[in-house]
Amino acid sequence: MTPALFVQSAVIGLSIGSIYILMALGLTLMFGMMHIINFAHGAIYMLGAFVIYYVFFQWGVPYFAAFVLAMLLLGLFGYLVERSIYRPIKGGVEPTLVALLALTTFLQAAGYPVFGPLDKHVPPVFAGTRNVLGVMISVERLMIIPVAGALVVGLYLFINKTRLGAAMRAIEQDKEAAALQGIDVHVVNGLAFAVGFALAAASGALMAPIFKLDPMMGEQPLLKAFIIIILGGLGSIPGAILGGLILGLIDSIVATALGAEPAFLLSFVFIILLLLFRPSGLFGHAA
Amino acid sequence: MRAGFSPNWAALLGAAALIAGSTGSGLAADVIKFGISTPLSGPAAPWGIPHKNAIELIFDETNAQGGLDVNGKKYKLDIVAYDHKYVIAEGVATVNRLIAKDGVKYISVLGGSVVKAIEEPVNESRVLNLPLAYADGLVSPKNPLTFHAFPSPPETTAFWKWIKEKHPQIKRVATLSPNDDTGWWSIKVETNFVEKLGYQVAAKEFFERSVTDFNPVLLRILAQKPDIISVNAAPAGSVGLIIKQARELGFKGRFVHIGQCDTSVVAGIAGKANVEGMWVHGYVQTPLPEKIKSWQARYTKRYGEWNATSIDFANPAFAFVAAVKKAQSVEPKKIAEALRTVEFDNLWGKAHFGGKDYYGVGNQIIYPMPFSEVKDGVANLVVQLLPPHD
Numbered sequence: 195m196t197p198a199l200f201v202q203s204a205v206i207g208l209s210i211g212s213i214y215i216l217m218a219l220g221l222t223l224m225f226g227m228m229h230i231i232n233f234a235h236g237a238i239y240m241l242g243a244f245v246i247y248y249v250f251f252q253w254g255v256p257y258f259a260a261f262v263l264a265m266l267l268l269g270l271f272g273y274l275v276e277r278s279i280y281r282p283i284k285g286g287v288e289p290t291l292v293a294l295l296a297l298t299t300f301l302q303a304a305g306y307p308v309f310g311p312l313d314k315h316v317p318p319v320f321a322g323t324r325n326v327l328g329v330m331i332s333v334e335r336l337m338i339i340p341v342a343g344a345l346v347v348g349l350y351l352f353i354n355k356t357r358l359g360a361a362m363r364a365i366e367q368d369k370e371a372a373a374l375q376g377i378d379v380h381v382v383n384g385l386a387f388a389v390g391f392a393l394a395a396a397s398g399a400l401m402a403p404i405f406k407l408d409p410m411m412g413e414q415p416l417l418k419a420f421i422i423i424i425l426g427g428l429g430s431i432p433g434a435i436l437g438g439l440i441l442g443l444i445d446s447i448v449a450t451a452l453g454a455e456p457a458f459l460l461s462f463v464f465i466i467l468l469l470l471f472r473p474s475g476l477f478g479h480a481a
Numbered sequence: 482m483r484a485g486f487s488p489n490w491a492a493l494l495g496a497a498a499l500i501a502g503s504t505g506s507g508l509a510a511d512v513i514k515f516g517i518s519t520p521l522s523g524p525a526a527p528w529g530i531p532h533k534n535a536i537e538l539i540f541d542e543t544n545a546q547g548g549l550d551v552n553g554k555k556y557k558l559d560i561v562a563y564d565h566k567y568v569i570a571e572g573v574a575t576v577n578r579l580i581a582k583d584g585v586k587y588i589s590v591l592g593g594s595v596v597k598a599i600e601e602p603v604n605e606s607r608v609l610n611l612p613l614a615y616a617d618g619l620v621s622p623k624n625p626l627t628f629h630a631f632p633s634p635p636e637t638t639a640f641w642k643w644i645k646e647k648h649p650q651i652k653r654v655a656t657l658s659p660n661d662d663t664g665w666w667s668i669k670v671e672t673n674f675v676e677k678l679g680y681q682v683a684a685k686e687f688f689e690r691s692v693t694d695f696n697p698v699l700l701r702i703l704a705q706k707p708d709i710i711s712v713n714a715a716p717a718g719s720v721g722l723i724i725k726q727a728r729e730l731g732f733k734g735r736f737v738h739i740g741q742c743d744t745s746v747v748a749g750i751a752g753k754a755n756v757e758g759m760w761v762h763g764y765v766q767t768p769l770p771e772k773i774k775s776w777q778a779r780y781t782k783r784y785g786e787w788n789a790t791s792i793d794f795a796n797p798a799f800a801f802v803a804a805v806k807k808a809q810s811v812e813p814k815k816i817a818e819a820l821r822t823v824e825f826d827n828l829w830g831k832a833h834f835g836g837k838d839y840y841g842v843g844n845q846i847i848y849p850m851p852f853s854e855v856k857d858g859v860a861n862l863v864v865q866l867l868p869p870h871d
Contacts, residue, residue, distance in 0.1 A: 196704070313524055332729035408718075410691075414691055
């Protein structure tokens, strides 16, 4: 591999890793607080992309307004899912998993009659290419990095610098103790659902102009997000960030050097080796 | 008192069942049920939807003219169509359902991987299959009732001779195809052919059908500096992404798809300018002969939206109708015998089944294949070619 090819694939890896991070952050946030794996995350990613398709492409609303709308709409949907699914089944881990899996199946199956059987596309928002360190990179891929970075910083500030974030951290540490301190656990859980869904929607909204859209488009990113949160440590936000970057770079650099299949295999080998030495992942806490 | 079930009642019920059964068979015999298993959703739906629609339209037009006359008996043609989403398991399930539950004896299945997976049930059930699929060994003496109704890579490679003659500056060929039976066979045939023509195969890569980020594989390909990238057997949605991402990475050469590809879907994803100069087989938007213009009008009237893929994907229906008329039988084996000898009209001209010298069995459709070049976003017919073998 030439140095130019390495740089090009590394920048592309950073861009795709940024999307993985956004997907994984929502998952890990929900897991950290409620110990649930949100199987609906991929379907929400898909819905975020379709909001862009309709609001930006079909109705002509400016892209960033459509992007914010996708996050708000699907954040609200997340809150409603907490109210209508998670709360009634009293937060049981297994029933919640099954319910979220059912929600995913429903959303994907409903996608074909609602959005149509053919793949959809969204025109580029940032057309053209830029020369980065001597290699050509598309602007729309480059733009993912600062937008995702801003969302990560925003989430960090929200969790670490606000009262609601403090409440989330308290629930993550000890739900009962948090409730005894007067924290409304239901409301904060609802908020965690909203934030998790909004981050998945943001990922889909960022990818909409880059890839094609179809009701099953969330499956691959969901798989990647699962790998990342295991790699980074379940419930760990820094772990999700580092895991996303590692996986994005493996996906791009190794796939460029050796092919897609070795890259896919290597990501699993890497996780197995890591878990052998650090069973709780890079930043996870031992149970 | 226990309710009795006397032998008389049983005999009466049995007789009633026999009468009902025979009546049912009599009614069913007036309808020829033709099964379709095709991707009606997902990335391959741009192939599956016109496949289903084209057969349905021809059958409906045949029915409107009184149906098929077989030995003085009139038959109506009816389709039973299922969506297999280009997923092998779904394809197997839908074909088993067509054969076992719906009782069809004639099917058309789209997708090489799917067709390979259903070879056994099709042969065991002696079902006549008119697939649109690329797969090694599909057209072979071991599948006597399978008649491939669309030109395959051994036929469409004829276009490479034309490229060699008209564009001699193209020297280095890269290929990027799906990582399955369809892609492997297509690329094997195509690269063997182009190497014999004197081209250098600069790269040969495969991708999983679910992939949307082609950057890593394209970086590998572009590092080999190809003049042209063949995306044979890739669905239109994937081709759109490949072209878009390759252009972003700086590729200035041409793309070619000697399978079949809806370039309007490709242009929608990749952008009109990026698709300029692409060569495709089996997708023509202009100029269309009068016969196809009439088909376009009928198709558009029926389905509300024109789809040029339907032109070549109407072949299974044309072949089936012609063979039943010639066989004067609804037995799959007799229809198969008729298919080997019947000459019929498709939308591009005269067609027949042949290719025995290449496949060992004359079960491959042969007709003047259309090839186009995309100019200003529109697929313009550049040449019609016959396969290198008959």
